[in-house]
Amino acid sequence: MKITQATRRLAAALASSALLFTTPCAMALEAVKILAPAAPGGGWDQTARSMQRALQSGDIVKRVTVDNKPGAGGTIGLAQFVTSSKGDPQTMMVTGMVMIGAILVNGSPVNLTQVTPLARLTGEYEVLVVSAASKIQKLSDLTALLKANPGSVSWGGGSAGAPDHLLAAMIAKSVGVDPTKINYIAHAGGGEAQAAILGGHVTVGVSGWGEFAPQIKAGKLRAIAISSEQRLPDVKDVPTLKEQGIDVVMANWRALFGAPGISEAQKAELVAAIDKAVKTPSWKETLDKNEWTDLYLSGDAFKKFLDAEQPRIAEIVNTLGLAKK
Amino acid sequence: MNPSSSGRPSLGGEALLSLGMVLLGAFVVWQGSLVKAAASYSGIGPGLFPGLIGSGLSLIGLVLGWEALNGGWRAMPDDETTHQDADWRAFGLISLAVLLHMLLVGWAGFIIASALLYALIARGFGSTRPGRDLVIALLISVPVFFIFTRGLGLNLPAGWLTWGA
Amino acid sequence: MDTFTALMSGFAVALSVQNLLLGALGVTLGTAIGVLPGVGPALTIALLLPATANFEPTGALILFAGIYYGAMYGGSTTSILLNTPGESATIITAMEGNLMAKRGRAGPALATAAIGSFVAGTLATIMLTIAAPAMVEVALKFGPAEYFAVMVLAFVTVSAVLGNSPARGLASLFFGLTLGLIGLDSQSGQPRLTLGIPELLDGIDIVIVAVGLFAVGETLYVATYLNRIADKIESVKGSVWMSKSDWARSWKPWLRGTAIGFPFGAMPAGGSEIPTFLSYAAEKKLTKHPEEFGKGAIEGVAGPEAANNAAAAGMLVPLLTLGLPTGATAAIMLSAFQQYGLQPGPLLFASEPQLVWGLIASLYVGNVLLLILNLPMVGLWVKLLSIPRPLLYAGILVFATLGAYGLRNSWFDLALLYGIGLVGFAMRRYDIPVAPTIVGLILGPLAETQMRRALAISQGDATVFLTQPISASVLAITAAVLIVPRLLKRRRLPEPTLLPTDAPWK
Secondary structure, three states: OHHHHHHHHHHHHHHHHHHOOOOOOOOOEEEEEEEEOOOOOOHHHHHHHHHHHHHHHOOOEEEEEEEEOOOHHHHHHHHHHHHHOOOOOOEEEEEEHHHHHHHHHOOOOOOHHHOEEEEEEEEEEEEEEEEOOOOOOOHHHHHHHHHHOHHHOEEEEOOOOOHHHHHHHHHHHHOOOOHHHOEEEEOOOOOHHHHHHHOOOOOEEEEEHHHHHHHHHOOOEEEEEEOOOOOOOOOOOOOEOHHHOOOOOOEEEEEEEEOOOOOHHHHHHHHHHHHHHOOOHHHHHHHHHHOOEEEEEEHHHHHHHHHHHHHHHHHHHHHOOOOOO | OOOOOOOOOOHHHHHHHHHHHHHHHHHHHHHHHHOOOOOOOOOOOOOHHHHHHHHHHHHHHHHHHHHHHOOOOOOOOOOHHHHOOOOHHHHHHHHHHHHHHHHHOOOOOHHHHHHHHHHHHHHHOOOOOHHHHHHHHHHHHHHHHHHHHHHOOOOOOOOOOHHHO | OHHHHHHHHHHHHHOOHHHHHHHHHHHHHHHHHHHOOOOOHHHHHHHHOHHHOOOOHHHHHHHHHHHHHHHHHHHHHHHHHHOOOOOHHHHHHHHHHHHHHHOOEHHHHHHHHHHHHHHHHHHHHHHHHHHHHHHHHHHHOOOHHHHHHHHHHHHHHHHHHOOOOHHHHHHHHHHHHHHHHOEEOOOOOOEEOOOOOHHHOOOOOHHHHHHHHHHHHHHHHHHHHHOOOOOOOOOEOOOOOOOHHHHHHHHHHHHHHHHHHHHHHHOOOOOOOHHHHHHHHHHHHHOOOHHHOOOOOOHHHHHHHHHHHHHHHHOHHHHHHHOOOOOHHHHHHHHHHHHOOOOOOHHHHHHOHHHHHHHHHHHHHHHHHHHHHHHHHHHHHHHHHHOOHHHHHHHHHHHHHHHHHHHHOOHHHHHHHHHHHHHHHHHHHOOOOOHHHHHHHHHHHHHHHHHHHHHHHOOOOOOHHHHOHHHHHHHHHHHHHHHHHHHHHHOOOOOOOOOHHHHHHO
16 A cells, blocks of 8 residues: 555654654653644644654653644543543643633633643744734724724634633723623634735734734734733834733743642652753754744742633633633 | 335334424524523624524424325435335444444554454445454554554554554 | 746756655645545644654645645545545535446546546646736635625525425535534634533534445445345446546536636635535536436536635635635645745745745646546546445445544544434435535534624624625625526526526636
8 A cells, every 4th residue: 555655654754853862861751641632733732742752852751642632622631631641640731821711611620720730831922913904003093993982893813712812802901991892703713814804804813923923024914012021032023012001911821731639759750851851952943943932931930820820811701701601 | 114005115204304303493492592692793692593593494394294294205216225124133233333333442442443343334234254354354454553643643542452552 | 928937947846856756645645645534634734744844845845735635636536436525525526426436437437536636726726826916815805794695605506405305405404504503603602502512512523424424324224225135336337437428528517616616715714615515506507417416417526526626726825825824734734834934925936936836836746646646546446346345334434433533532423423324324214415414514604603703893784795895796696596597487488508606706
């Protein structure tokens, strides 16, 4: 069969790329399984597979496998992780901010407090864009329209309850507009929202920086605000929400969690492995290629961040009436 | 089943399916009415379409039910296959094969479950050579397993045969 | 001509030994995964991305484009031979294609699909070469109101797939619409008809429904009712090859399919399924052999096959010119571009002409390779049908369950597959057509979403569908499709051959 030849070649390519970096060092872990609660190809899956490569390239963990368990915004994978990986010190799960919303929207019986936070890896800031032909030049033009008639401003972004939706609600709230009154038009991922913005069918677009970056650079879309704390080094000309008087900072972060019920020592071992993995050239290259912002935060610092982040997201999801029950 | 004098296989089945449609439609309408209507500028909530589609399904069910009770569904094909007696044993064997595969795949593994599925379905179709069937089944399922797990890096359960790990 | 010289230099790139080999590898791999239900081109490219990180970008993109085109070819092969669509865009092909195979005409069905795909792929690539920038400007004018109008048109023309009895066809259509409701509502995020089962929150995958209705339902039916009758499937009746009349009946559907498919692919929310429905409807209306539809009409294979391949090429228009992905495969190809630090968009043609034109040229080459790969295979594929029934159907179910299970490794999907298979069995038994279910499942959620988006943007003003020029004209065409034939019939004029069904895309 022809396919076996092709796959053998592919396997060879995979193996050779894994052999590129073989610096021997103390091997703490024999094998680790990373669960990506998403279909292959998506952001969480890419994170899991990049981490797989990083862990193996640095000889930090001998054998790393990636398991995909997509469905319901990752909550199906989370439920499986909580029940069947309990106490297993050799499993990790990729997840992120999106899941906090998904847990509430889907009425998931399990949540992130049941798993062990290990480290926040990367993130992506949200950006507000209008089409190049739009009359809106800066954020204040948009907020003026919003205050005058919230229904006249249609927001194009990802699915209901996604970070895009939550950011729109937070912006409305901070300018004194009832967040439930925003006219949010949910789109399936990919280019659907972009097309609606480029075609001028919605007033403003909101999504991760990476999704709009090509259009912004080509001058087809105008970025009017970014949700980072400070201006990003490589996009100095896009002002933050904060400097335009809207006190909202939001990053769509991705992180690794350990199984429920693992010991402190087991947790420390996994965190140490991740600490090493993010220093490998393989990981650095991944961040570079995918334009992911490095938001590395591990151990207790990550736990502290989570304790503040979860209620903040939960509050806005509840305000929007998206939470089930 | 009892073939009626007009050569129709089963008016009972037609009536039953029609009733099923009416009930399914009603269920969809009811479920639609439970959906919390989130405020939206469209003026159309998420409950409208379930209402419309459910009503439509019920209505068609009623029409088909009336037809079934008044001489049977219209324009049914009348070829020799509709006059055959059903082979429920074959039906049962194939159902068993699929359901067994569902139970086994995560536990015994993809290769074993698929091999059993293959052999049982072949049996359902009247094959009397289970040994040959199992060999063919393995010739299909083993390469597929390796293409998926090794070639594409996807996961199929290895189950009892643990060379995939 | 600038475009011409650019294209020629592109051929120089595509015809290098290395790129030719990569293209051949891509189309072979693509054909293979197209055959497997549940494994699509998007998934394959996603999984190959890391392995190709060290490739030279042109070569990798040629490989991916080959996979994408190849998958469309492979999907139609299983549709025709096994009634098991490998890809959602080849579901309609299964209708007439499998009926042809059952009448011993699998060879011509496969040939018209392969040649139709070649013709459509090549013509669409030519359109891509010359019209890409202009096309994309038009495509962006399509907003929610316009898409809704197109969906209405699609619904109206759907009557062509309803079968012998309008009542049973509608029952099937509404069953599909009901399945389409299941899951989180896209606009409000509220769950509908999920019965509290988390696996249902994402809705039911089209692949499971198609494979369940076609493959599982068919297997149950054949085993229960037909197995005792002597094997009636004649693997080859007459020539394996297309006859003169097959050619005569195929070439127009190929061209019409291309004309319908390409613009749909280029539209950001067009997709490759809807054009196959429209093409089928158009062919059924225009054919000189209406009696053969539902029994295996070659036009019903030629048109939709051309349409889905043309749509596949159309997808590259917004991807290359704007960096806009219009489907899962396009989204993955976009991340492939980004992996190499390339930004698709108007600048790409200027900054990386060698790559863009190399890619476009490799599409021509890929089409030729696919034809070379597929035509000689027709004879071999047809032999599949002479496999004894027990072994053939057992094999079909192994692939069907693999497709359903492989989606997310969940036994729930297998239960769903069997449940839908039971429905398919009942539908087959009581002559309820299955295609309208698929149509409803695909069109329903799209139509609802676009309608609610349009109304939200207009803040509840329903006149938006009539005040937007494109939407209004599409709706006018829809009305004409509905009314004109009836008026003509009333005047007892013969049915005209120039129905406006396919006019808007010409």
